[in-house]
Amino acid sequence: MPLTDSNIAAGIGDDAAVMKPPTRSICLVTTDILIEDIHFTLDYTDPIRLGKKALSINLSDIAAMGGTPQYFLLSMGLPLHLPFRWVEELFQGIQQVAERYNLSLIGGDTSLARKVTINITLIGRGKAGEITYRKGAQPGDQIMVTGTLGNAALGLRILESHKGDSSISRTEDNDLTELIEKHLSPIPRIAEGRLIAKNHLASAMIDISDGLMADLGHILEESHAGAKIWVSQLPLSEAYRRKVLHYTSSEIDLAISGGEDYELLLTTPRKKGEKLLGLFKKSGLKITPIGEIADSRYGLRLFLDDGREYRPMVKGYDHFKNRGK
């Protein structure tokens, strides 16, 4: 990650990074901490994918604001027993994502630690008129989501159910590989976020880290609104549909509350919905309408095709986690 960026006067190697702020843009800043045995386990997380994921989940936050990521700072706590090769591969993973999105590493801190700890702070830019917030959803707006839901949660469930059996990482079942990969290597939806933001298509947007219900809940809270979701419209992958009932008793609960999808969830005024769908189709990007914003008194309700209300067994994923996001 060489510092070729002319807006950085000093990066690694001084007391602080010196950054020329963007002209006619605003700064976006986000931070996320990943801790071994809380967010991941070394049993089934290889260092390359861990590095990629650590940076990608921060990128997902910038994507959700409609911004362009630029710089990051990396703090790490590393146990003494880790092989040097492991740390090198962690960096390789981080570097792969940094190169993919043209990011510069501008600072950091490294320390010994009992458990692997990775904290990344990511700085991006955006135009004031393009930034998308959690607030702004209006009754009647369509609710849409990128990609598919539930793969990451099902992938984690699969890894956990094969704990101690490392052969799962070499499985030849393509469905299992796809689901596990979505958990280990989420793809931040930067292109999708930019497409939405630069065309002013979203009234509100968030990335799904805590699960559809929990994160839609954040939009509803900030927008003082309610919502109805059509369960049959939820974008579920073929792999998810084929495997989900082997690992849990409900076909949809993991998709609506499992967490770590890192897809974008947004609301769009009805008259912009068609344009949005057209632009995504043209760009080869996946997005699906799944419901509609309602009045705040309506609450958050899910419906089946026959008109019956669906009541999930579980609520959003929220292990004493106040993401400050």
Next chain:
Amino acid sequence: MPLTDSNIAAGIGDDAAVMKPPTRSICLVTTDILIEDIHFTLDYTDPIRLGKKALSINLSDIAAMGGTPQYFLLSMGLPLHLPFRWVEELFQGIQQVAERYNLSLIGGDTSLARKVTINITLIGRGKAGEITYRKGAQPGDQIMVTGTLGNAALGLRILESHKGDSSISRTEDNDLTELIEKHLSPIPRIAEGRLIAKNHLASAMIDISDGLMADLGHILEESHAGAKIWVSQLPLSEAYRRKVLHYTSSEIDLAISGGEDYELLLTTPRKKGEKLLGLFKKSGLKITPIGEIADSRYGLRLFLDDGREYRPMVKGYDHFKNRGK
């Protein structure tokens, strides 16, 4: 820490903080991670002081660049067994320092963890022509340091030698209190850094976190220079002088290599030295000339009053720590 800052469009409560960049200034960004049992132990660290210190050591990095701190992001990993009161007091400590320096908390992340982990990213501003780097020291420049040296290292030594004896925190020996306090509650030299930067008085500057020798070494490396230090000129507190030989066999080694002083170490062209000393005197701030920059081939050498070279037993404090600073 209410968000009254009109330059922040969204802070806590969205996917990323939205920050209007300063006009006609540049951004300074720094990050530091503190991990229980590596950087501190809960045995003798109360949560209020820990919160203050976590923010202060980041402030010290901004001070060393001559900048003005503005915003911070706070990531925490907290064990489940911590009493709620403890976490509240940690916040109180952070808040006290944030209020003192007029800082806004703009984002963060909280997670469970096995060990208390605190990562702060601090963002500040500075004028391009005022920022002080580690590079820039020239042969003949005076070397100066704010405050006193060695108190923090001696304070830590005292705490460690009384391990398990919690009465040390209630000692009525004012010397011990002063030394321990410097370790637990370092004061970032923001006013000193600004005074130096806005008057363009430093050719190079750094904060002393790893010890005088190690951090002067960073200036010398970045500036391609050498240095001579006059041991008798090192600013040692009365408390330090009275206690140091009770805890270690050398009167000066802790002061030159102990670490965590969080004082500013700077070099100043000889013709500006007098002005600098005058301004500090007028402002009631402490600064002391301790040596002179030499040619790079000279290396880093310390001298006693009788002209003999002093060879310390220890080198800088550097426990597998690459501060990225």
